[in-house]
Amino acid sequence: MSVELTINKEIRPGKVTWRSPSNIALIKYWGKHGNQLPRNPSLSFTLTNAYTETTVLYKMRETPGEDVSLAFKFEGQDNRSFEERLKSFLNKRAVELPFIRQLDLEVFSRNSFPHSAGIASSASAMSALALCLCTIEDQLFGTLKDDSDFEQKASTLARLGSGSASRSIYSYAAIWGKTGLVNGASDDYAVPFGQNLHESFKTYQDAILIVDQDPKKVSSSQGHKLMENHPFANVRYEEARRHLNELGNVMKTGDLSRFNTLVEMEAMQLHALMMCSSPGYILMRPDTLKIIELIKEFRKTTSAPVCYTLDAGPNVHLLYPLAEKAKVTAFIQQVLSPYCHQGKWIDDMVGEGPIQVD
Ligand code: PMV
Numbered sequence: 001m002s003v004e005l006t007i008n009k010e011i012r013p014g015k016v017t018w019r020s021p022s023n024i025a026l027i028k029y030w031g032k033h034g035n036q037l038p039r040n041p042s043l044s045f046t047l048t049n050a051y052t053e054t055t056v057l058y059k060m061r062e063t064p065g066e067d068v069s070l071a072f073k074f075e076g077q078d079n080r081s082f083e084e085r086l087k088s089f090l091n092k093r094a095v096e097l098p099f100i101r102q103l104d105l106e107v108f109s110r111n112s113f114p115h116s117a118g119i120a121s122s123a124s125a126m127s128a129l130a131l132c133l134c135t136i137e138d139q140l141f142g143t144l145k146d147d148s149d150f151e152q153k154a155s156t157l158a159r160l161g162s163g164s165a166s167r168s169i170y171s172y173a174a175i176w177g178k179t180g181l182v183n184g185a186s187d188d189y190a191v192p193f194g195q196n197l198h199e200s201f202k203t204y205q206d207a208i209l210i211v212d213q214d215p216k217k218v219s220s221s222q223g224h225k226l227m228e229n230h231p232f233a234n235v236r237y238e239e240a241r242r243h244l245n246e247l248g249n250v251m252k253t254g255d256l257s258r259f260n261t262l263v264e265m266e267a268m269q270l271h272a273l274m275m276c277s278s279p280g281y282i283l284m285r286p287d288t289l290k291i292i293e294l295i296k297e298f299r300k301t302t303s304a305p306v307c308y309t310l311d312a313g314p315n316v317h318l319l320y321p322l323a324e325k326a327k328v329t330a331f332i333q334q335v336l337s338p339y340c341h342q343g344k345w346i347d348d349m350v351g352e353g354p355i356q357v358d
Pocket of ligand 1: 024025027028029030042122162163164165220221270311312
């Protein structure tokens with residue numbers, strides 16, 4: 001039964017809140033086409049402590065207009081530039097959510113991590129908003145009662161806001177993009193991968209070492225665009241597919257040594273692509289390299305199965321099994337933190353995924 005998603009009766013005002021985490025890609029999405037579709041499949045860990053909490057208040061609008069009716073506050077303050085971006089995103093969502101222009105929306109959003117920590121917040125922010133919109137659809141029309149329908153639509157909407165956000169919908173780990181590795185994988189939305197993980201990965205730790213918190217000189221959207229005429233684009237997309245197939249299996253069996261090799265290769269390939277784009281650019285800082293060298297040295301001297309990865313920025317994610325927590329924390333405090341901006345790092349871990357708060 002298909003339901004027309006327009007409101008044609010009185011509705012009661014409502015309120016919905018979701019808390020949604022960031023994620024860290026192990027196989028990187030870098031390069032897109034069409035309406036935010038990936039050139040290669042990607043795989044990520046869903047995090048816990050770095051999250052966005054978003055509340056949406058909605059009520060029937062007196063007179064529907066061309067534009068969505070939106071008031072937005074970020075961390076309790078007006079923020080015109082975020083509000084404009086959000087408005088433009090929501091206006092386009094009238095395709096998937098035809099009722100959106102029939103509502104007055106008030107959106108309140110906050111991050112658990114400092115806004116200026118240099119942590120990409122688009123994955124947590126867009127996934128939290130997408131989950132709120134799906135809950136509103138379900139409250140109004142009862143169309144998303146089935147969990148997998150709900151998650152699929154939330155992941156699709158999140159993807160349209162920011163590709164990597166599609167993966168934050170699921171606990172532990174997710175795959176976005178067509179691959180034979182899991183049933184139902186799609187370029188339109190992410191699918192869960194947590195059910196396939198070796199137990200050790202469900203408690204994996206991610207120390208986010210903040211090297212630089214200034215806004216990036218080249219944004220991710222510019223970076224994706226530079227892949228369009230990139231000399232190594234096709235080789236890269238093949239490499240990503242090959243890495244994903246292997247890493248997917250390694251994450252089922254728990255082979256940490258191969259996990260570390262593949263994850264570090266992905267981080268290096270991502271930044272190598274940036275360096276040989278036209279024009280080329282470097283997002284790593286001298287302290288990023290220093291930290292990477294120190295992590296490799298620590299692994300060699302202690303045999304602790306730690307590894308690093310990078311997103312599109314200078315900060316380093318140090319990934320390690322929970323059993324190594326005491327040793328790694330001491331290593332960060334004594335050796336790595338002097339290379340972090342004001343000694344800052346975020347103690348994060350793989351987690352359960354988004355939660356509805358109210
Ligand atoms: O979702 P975007 O457009 O911000 O791109 C994210 C790109 C990387 O973080 C570098 C990789 C990824 O898969 O998350």
